[in-house]
Amino acid sequence: MPVREFTPTGVSEGKTTTKNNNNVATARGHTQGSTPTDNTNFAIARKQGSKYHFFRGLFIFDFSNIPASDLKGIKVIRAGLVLSDLSVSAADSGGDKMVVSHIHNPNSYGSWGSYDYNNTRYSKHTSAQTLTNGDDNFLFELDNRALLKQLQDTINNRTRLHLVTRNNIDYAGGTPTGTNSIVFDDVDDNAPLKLRIFYRTIPARRYTSGGGRRASRSGFGGDTISAGTSGGFGVF
Numbered sequence: 001m002p003v004r005e006f007t008p009t010g011v012s013e014g015k016t017t018t019k020n021n022n023n024v025a026t027a028r029g030h031t032q033g034s035t036p037t038d039n040t041n042f043a044i045a046r047k048q049g050s051k052y053h054f055f056r057g058l059f060i061f062d063f064s065n066i067p068a069s070d071l072k073g074i075k076v077i078r079a080g081l082v083l084s085d086l087s088v089s090a091a092d093s094g095g096d097k098m099v100v101s102h103i104h105n106p107n108s109y110g111s112w113g114s115y116d117y118n119n120t121r122y123s124k125h126t127s128a129q130t131l132t133n134g135d136d137n138f139l140f141e142l143d144n145r146a147l148l149k150q151l152q153d154t155i156n157n158r159t160r161l162h163l164v165t166r167n168n169i170d171y172a173g174g175t176p177t178g179t180n181s182i183v184f185d186d187v188d189d190n191a192p193l194k195l196r197i198f199y200r201t202i203p204a205r206r207y208t209s210g211g212g213r214r215a216s217r218s219g220f221g222g223d224t225i226s227a228g229t230s231g232g233f234g235v236f
Contacts, residue, residue, distance in 0.1 A: 020051045
C-alpha cells in the first residue's frame with residue numbers, strides 16, 4: 001500500500017505548556033497550564049525540590065493546504081509520528097514512555113491554548129511506547145483505531161488535527177521522584193517531526209436509477225494509488 005510522510009505546512013507546529021505545584025494531583029489535573037511556548041520539552045514529568053512539574057506537547061497538523069487532487073478519499077490503515085534527535089532520561093520506571101492523545105475539543109480550534117493542558121479534553125489515546133535516548137527516525141505508532149479514523153477524516157476534509165503528547169507517568173497518574181524527560185525535534189528543526197501514513201484509496205462508485213438497471217460505475221477504482229508530492233507530502 002502507499003506510504004507517505006507529511007512534513008506539516010501552514011499552521012502546523014508543536015508547542016509546550018506546563019504546570020507545577022506542591023501537590024502532584026493539582027499539578028496534573030489543573031485546568032490551565034502556562035502559555036504555550038516554542039521549545040521541545042514535549043513530555044516531561046519531574047519533581048524539582050518540593051514541586052511536581054509536568055510538560056505537555058500541543059501539536060497541530062494542518063491538512064488544509066493539500067490540493068484537492070492529492071490524497072482524496074483515503075482510508076488510513078496505519079500511521080505514526082516520526083521522531084528524531086530523541087533525548088530521553090528516566091529517573092522512574094515508565095519515565096521513558098510517551099502517550100499521544102487527540103484533543104477532541106481544543107480551546108481554540110486551529111491554534112494553541114493554555115486551557116488545552118486540561119486532560120479532560122483528551123480522547124483517543126495511544127498505548128504508552130518506550131523511546132530510546134539518541135534514536136532517529138523512530139516511528140511512534142498511533143495505535144488507536146479511533147484516532148486513525150480521526151486522522152483519516154481530517155485529511156479527507158482538509159482540516160486540522162490537534163494532538164497532545166505526555167510522559168507516561170503524567171498520563172498514568174504516577175508520582176515522579178526525579179526528572180523523566182522526553183525531548184525530540186519539532187516540525188521546523190533540523191530533523192523535523194513527520195507524520196507517516198499507510199493508506200488505501202476508497203473506491204468511489206456512482207449509480208443512476210432507471211428501469212431497475214444499474215448504470216456503469218465511475219470514479220476511483222479499488223486499487224491503491226500513489227499520489228503526487230504536492231501539498232507537503234513526499235513518497236517514502
